[in-house]
Amino acid sequence: MAAIHPPMHKVFITGVGFITSIGNDAAAVGQSLRALRHGIVRYAPFDKPEVPVKVAAPVREFQTDGEDPEDWVLPAPYRLRREVLRSLGPGSLYAHCALQQALGDARLAAADVSEDGTGLYAASAGSPGILTRHVNRMHGQGVMRCPPLGIVASIAGTVQFNLVAHFKIKGASTGFSSACASSSHAAGFACDEIALGRQRRMFVVGAEDGNVETILPFAGMRALSLNPDPDTASRPFDVARDGFVGTGGATALVLESEDEVRRRGITPYCEVAGWGQASDGHNVAISHPDGAGLAAAMRRALSAARVTPADLDYINAHATSTPIGDISECRALHAVLGAEAGRVAVSSTKALTGHGLSLAGAMETGFCALALRDGFIPGAAHLRNPDPACAGLNLPRTTQPATLRVVLNNSSGFGGANVCLVLKRA
Amino acid sequence: MSEPVSFEPASMSPAPKGPAGDSEAALRDSLKRCSSATVEAALAYRKRRDPDLLPSIIIGIVERYVESDLRGKLTEGDDDVRLMEDLGVDSLTMMEIVMLVEEVVGMQINNEELRDLRTLGDVKTFIDCKARGLPLPKPAKFLPVEGIVAVMPIQPPFLFLNEARVGADGATAKYRITGHEFFLQGHFKDNPVMPASMMLEALGQLGVLYLLEGHPPAEPGKMVGPGTIFFTSCEGVRCHRMCKPGDVLTLTIKPKRTKMPLATFEGSIRVGQEKAVVAEEITLTYGYIEVPQVLPAAAVGAGEPIPFKAAVNG
Numbered sequence: 001m002a003a004i005h006p007p008m009h010k011v012f013i014t015g016v017g018f019i020t021s022i023g024n025d026a027a028a029v030g031q032s033l034r035a036l037r038h039g040i041v042r043y044a045p046f047d048k049p050e051v052p053v054k055v056a057a058p059v060r061e062f063q064t065d066g067e068d069p070e071d072w073v074l075p076a077p078y079r080l081r082r083e084v085l086r087s088l089g090p091g092s093l094y095a096h097c098a099l100q101q102a103l104g105d106a107r108l109a110a111a112d113v114s115e116d117g118t119g120l121y122a123a124s125a126g127s128p129g130i131l132t133r134h135v136n137r138m139h140g141q142g143v144m145r146c147p148p149l150g151i152v153a154s155i156a157g158t159v160q161f162n163l164v165a166h167f168k169i170k171g172a173s174t175g176f177s178s179a180c181a182s183s184s185h186a187a188g189f190a191c192d193e194i195a196l197g198r199q200r201r202m203f204v205v206g207a208e209d210g211n212v213e214t215i216l217p218f219a220g221m222r223a224l225s226l227n228p229d230p231d232t233a234s235r236p237f238d239v240a241r242d243g244f245v246g247t248g249g250a251t252a253l254v255l256e257s258e259d260e261v262r263r264r265g266i267t268p269y270c271e272v273a274g275w276g277q278a279s280d281g282h283n284v285a286i287s288h289p290d291g292a293g294l295a296a297a298m299r300r301a302l303s304a305a306r307v308t309p310a311d312l313d314y315i316n317a318h319a320t321s322t323p324i325g326d327i328s329e330c331r332a333l334h335a336v337l338g339a340e341a342g343r344v345a346v347s348s349t350k351a352l353t354g355h356g357l358s359l360a361g362a363m364e365t366g367f368c369a370l371a372l373r374d375g376f377i378p379g380a381a382h383l384r385n386p387d388p389a390c391a392g393l394n395l396p397r398t399t400q401p402a403t404l405r406v407v408l409n410n411s412s413g414f415g416g417a418n419v420c421l422v423l424k425r426a
Numbered sequence: 427m428s429e430p431v432s433f434e435p436a437s438m439s440p441a442p443k444g445p446a447g448d449s450e451a452a453l454r455d456s457l458k459r460c461s462s463a464t465v466e467a468a469l470a471y472r473k474r475r476d477p478d479l480l481p482s483i484i485i486g487i488v489e490r491y492v493e494s495d496l497r498g499k500l501t502e503g504d505d506d507v508r509l510m511e512d513l514g515v516d517s518l519t520m521m522e523i524v525m526l527v528e529e530v531v532g533m534q535i536n537n538e539e540l541r542d543l544r545t546l547g548d549v550k551t552f553i554d555c556k557a558r559g560l561p562l563p564k565p566a567k568f569l570p571v572e573g574i575v576a577v578m579p580i581q582p583p584f585l586f587l588n589e590a591r592v593g594a595d596g597a598t599a600k601y602r603i604t605g606h607e608f609f610l611q612g613h614f615k616d617n618p619v620m621p622a623s624m625m626l627e628a629l630g631q632l633g634v635l636y637l638l639e640g641h642p643p644a645e646p647g648k649m650v651g652p653g654t655i656f657f658t659s660c661e662g663v664r665c666h667r668m669c670k671p672g673d674v675l676t677l678t679i680k681p682k683r684t685k686m687p688l689a690t691f692e693g694s695i696r697v698g699q700e701k702a703v704v705a706e707e708i709t710l711t712y713g714y715i716e717v718p719q720v721l722p723a724a725a726v727g728a729g730e731p732i733p734f735k736a737a738v739n740g
Contacts, residue, residue, distance in 0.1 A: 070459065081493060083519065145529070148521040 011194045012261050012268035012426055015106025015254030016366045017098035021057035021210075021247045021353050024075065025101060030370045034399050036381040038352040040230040040245050045212045053219050054228035057247035057354035058210055064090035065211065067133055084166055087149040089127025091214075091359075092162045094250035095207035099163055102203070102252035107266060117200040119171030121190045122160040123182030123358045124206070129213035130154040159207050159250075171199050177358075180318070181277075181413030182206065184361025187253065187421055188275035194257050202255045206362030210248010214357070218246065221285065223322060234355075235382035236319035236348035237326050237390045244320040245354035251363040269369035273307065273406070273424040276300025280416025287325050287412060291332025294318070294410060297418035298336045301408065305422035309340040311406045314377050316364045318410040319348035320355045329410065330389040345394050345402070351381035361411040361419065368407045368423050377402045456529055460486045468530045477557045480531065481550050487526050488546065491519050505547025506678075527553065542566060547595075566593030567639065577638050578631070579652040583608055586628035587677070592639045596680035596691075599632050605671030620669040625703045629693035630657050632679045633710050636691070642684050647717055654713035658688065662706025673697045679708070687711045 018025060021039025022032035032039070043056035045065075063073035069085040078097045080088075088096065103113060112118065131154035138146050147153075152161050157175045164173045172193055176185040183206025190202035208214055218224050225243035227233040234245040261268055278296035280288040287294070302308060315333065319326045326348075334341055349367050350356075356363050371378060379398040386395060407423045450469060457465045464486025471479045489500050492513045499512050509515040515523070520543075524535050533556055542565035543549050555562045569577075569590045578585060590599035603610075603620050610618035637650045644650060669675060679691040689710050695703040 082491070083493070083514075083516075086522075145525055147525075148518045 008195045009197055010258040011191045011255050011272040012258065013253055013270055013272060013365075013369045013423070014256045014261060014264075014266050014268045015102040015104075015108070015252075016269065016369055017101030017103075017105060017252040018249070018363070018366060019059055019062070019094040019098045019101075020249040020251065020356075020363060021059055024059070024061060024097075026105060026366075026370060029367070030374060032352060033349065033367060033370065033378045034376055036352060036379050036399060038230070038234070038381060039247065040233055040352075040354055042228070042230060046216070051216070051219075052226050053216065053224045055225070055230050055233045055245055056210070056215055057234075057245055059094060059247075059249040062090075062094070064093060064209075069093075084162075086147070087152045087158075087162055089130045089153050089158055090209040090211060091124050091127060091207035091248060091250065092153070092159045094248070095122065095124070095159045095163060095205045095252065096166060098207070098250040098252040099167065099203060099205055102254050103167075106254040106256075107264070108254065112201065112264075114168035114170055116170050118169065118202070119190070119193060119199045120160060120164055120167070120169045120173045120203040120205065121176065121186035121193075122157075122163060122173075122205040122207070123176045123186045123362065124156065124159040124208060125177070125179070125182075125214065125358050126156040126158055127154045127209050127213075128217075129209060129211055132213060159205055163203075163205060167203075169203070172202070178415070178417040178419075179413035180320075180355070180357050180360055181411040181417045181419045182358040182361065183251070183363075184275075184365070184409070184411035184419035184421060185277070185417075187255070187272070187362060187365055188277065188419055190255050191272045191275055191421075194255055197257075200257045200260050204253040204255060204362055204365075205250060206356070206359040207250035208248040208357050208359045210246060210356075214248060215246030218244070225321060232382055234321045234351050235384070236317065236321045236351055237330070237380060237386055237393075237395060238321075238383050239385045239387045241321040241323060241326065241387075243322055244350065247354035247356050247359075249356065249359060249363070251359060251366045253362055253366060253369070268426040270372040270407075270426050271424040273422045274301055274303075274305030275419065275421045276302070276304055277417065277419045279418065282416050284416075285414055287328040288416060289324075289328060289331070291328035291330075291335070293416050294329060294412055294418040294420075295332040295335045297420045298332065298408065298410065301420035301422050302336075305406070305424065307406050307422060307424075309337045309344065312337075312340065312344045312408055313402065313404045314368070314371065314407045315344055315346045316368050316378075316407065316409045317346050317348040318360075318412045320350050321348075325412070327387065327389040329412075330387070330393060333393060341392050342394055345377045345396050345400075347378050347380040347395060349378050349381075351383070352378075361409070361421075364411070365409050365421055365423070368409050372404050372407055372423055372425055375401055375403050377404070453530065456526060457487075457490075459490045461489070464489075471531060475557075477554055480553050480557055483530060484527065484550055484553055485546070487530065488513070488515070488523055488549070490526075491515065491523050500546070505545060505550065507546045508544060509546065509549070510544070531557065533557070563594055566591045566597075569635070569639075574635060577652070578635060579655065580631055580634065584627075585631065586624065586675075587631055587635065590632065590635055592636055592641070594641055596678065597632050597636045597639075599628075599635075599677045601628055601675045601677065603669060603671050603673050603675065610671070618671055620673075620675075622663070622665050622703070625665070625669065625675070625695055626660060626663065626693075626705060626708065628675065628677055629679055629691075629695065629703070629705060629708055630710065632677050632693070633689065633691050633708060636679060636681070637689060637710065637712050641681070644714055648714040649717050650712050651715035654711075654715065656711050658709045658711050660705055660708045662704070664704050665702070666704070667697060667700050667702040669695075669697060669702055675702065682707065687713055 023029035061075035134150035280293035
């Protein structure tokens with residue numbers, strides 16, 4: 001007897017919003033992806049003899065390094081009242097701006113944003129910088145002298161706490177915490193909410209502060225690149241890669257059901273055709289040497305989307321430019337793609353942005369949505385001498401025009417969590 | 427007040443630890459978003475401990491937390507300006523204000539002390555009493571409709587107070603015009619409008635409640651007799667706005683003179699922010715009776731205000 005499936009609704013991406021190191025809106029991000037213009041700089045806060053890491057990919061035009069959010073500088077058109085600012089960390093500020101942008105991009109009316117059928121899933125690691133300052137203040141000035149909203153501004157759920165309140169979200173809301181797979185988990189489960197008919201629209205938001213406190217602790221793991229040259233520090237799949245470059249910012253995606261797309265008469269970027277996840281069951285921080293969990297996640301995603309490797313045109317790899325992780329992914333790609341490995345284009349846009357941690361999955365899904373709509377494959381930037389493990393993979397060095405049918409976006413996080421999303425031409 | 431105030435004279439408070447201690451630079455930094463007049467007043471207060479400086483410091487600090495489009499209400503308004511309704515100061519912002527006041531004037535304020543602070547005048551009085559080491563005024567008492575019915579000689583359907591808050595310096599009440607008031611059937615034909623005389627009646631009723639709640643305090647063993655209070659006169663009455671079913675009247679009275687057997691109040695009624703009625707003087711006559719020997723074990727229906735800290739989830 002055949003399995004009984006509940007009626008499934010198709011899910012589409014209808015809006016995107018970006019606050020990233022390579023652009024603060026979809027147009028700028030699209031230009032950077034096409035021109036392979038990276039967002040990595042010599043990062044002033046690392047310019048100290050005792051800090052071996054020298055580069056990062058900070059967001060531009062925002063100044064969020066002051067302790068007091070009222071000292072922060074926001075570019076036009078963003079302007080937030082004090083009562084909104086006081087519970088934000090830098091990441092949730094970027095998230096607020098990215099969501100505002102995505103709502104406009106999807107041409108959503110206020111009544112479509114604040115209603116029972118619209119929810120929000122977010123991902124962030126919280127704001128360790130703000131948390132540190134508040135705990136120091138508690139020890140130094142006294143327990144009752146801590147800012148009343150210090151907790152809300154700093155713990156891991158800060159992005160959804162703030163956005164749900166400020167945008168008056170009425171439907172499902174929660175956050176995901178699987179490190180570098182977090183916002184792909186948020187997108188996957190948001191997709192399910194719509195597919196199962198529980199919500200007609202979901203906002204997916206990934207965000208990171210992208211400052212000293214979020215990036216530099218990875219130096220202790222020896223996970224960051226010590227290469228001081230912004231033009232080559234992030235080079236996924238290159239034999240000379242030596243670690244990742246940290247970034248921050250936010251990306252917001254608007255996911256909607258087919259009925260909503262039709263009712264509102266909006267042209268979607270692409271369909272979210274399915275997703276899959278699997279875990280390595282191997283090590284708390286080191287990826288499985290053969291990429292076993294990632295391969296299983298890719299297969300499940302393809303199966304859920306009812307496509308095969310033969311349908312795939314492009315894979316946005318997780319590859320962060322670390323020596324071990326990139327090899328694991330190469331092996332997983334070979335295992336899944338088989339005979340298609342030489343055809344399907346693969347690149348990691350982390351060469352341009354650096355690694356966005358909890359932001360990465362949503363940001364790169366947004367990049368894939370742009371690539372599907374605008375018809376291009378982002379090139380594998382900064383790749384000169386591919387690691388021998390990449391042999392047989394199609395790693396285009398430059399961005400190429402292409403009519404994409406099916407795109408896969410990979411993400412992997414601590415604990416060996418792997419999440420893959422399949423996007424399809426709408 | 428539910429528990430005794432733990433007052434420490436400001437000059438004896440230990441300075442807070444850490445970098446924001448008592449240096450002038452730290453004070454200036456803490457007050458960097460306040461007006462220069464506020465900063466100067468705070469610096470002078472640190473030197474002289476002159477309580478007369480406190481009102482301008484307090485207003486300066488509150489102003490810093492009020493959105494710029496609402497600041498006019500703070501500078502133009504009087505002590506009746508309400509923190510939450512008029513200035514948008516919610517309970518979390520109140521905590522921020524309190525922390526900065528504590529830091530600047532060097533005093534400790536407990537959560538329990540904040541729950542009755544509703545107007546700018548309440549805040550000024552509170553800080554002034556603390557700084558001078560005076561006892562705090564008895565906080566306003568909240569009475570729900572059951573508590574009002576229990577003490578008033580006037581009863582439905584002629585009672586026009588749904589809830590009230592009574593303190594030494596006056597009383598406020600709310601009354602929602604339901605449309606079912608018997609006199610609206612004829613006032614006017616097919617056009618129900620609350621009669622001006624009934625608005626004055628409502629203000630008078632609030633005056634009655636004020637007297638029955640023991641303001642001003644009677645001689646020992648005596649109390650105002652519910653059957654002794656009657657209307658005597660009113661002057662300077664002006665109506666500014668028609669009030670109709672659905673309107674919520676906010677009634678306010680303040681004592682101008684109270685000397686047995688006459689109590690004179692000024693009264694006003696608002697609907698939202700709109701002025702509806704002003705009465706320059708409403709005078710009631712009253713008398714004392716002996717306090718009954720056996721008092722009920724518990725006051726009827728004395729509603730508890732919502733605890734200040736209960737407004738937070740998580």
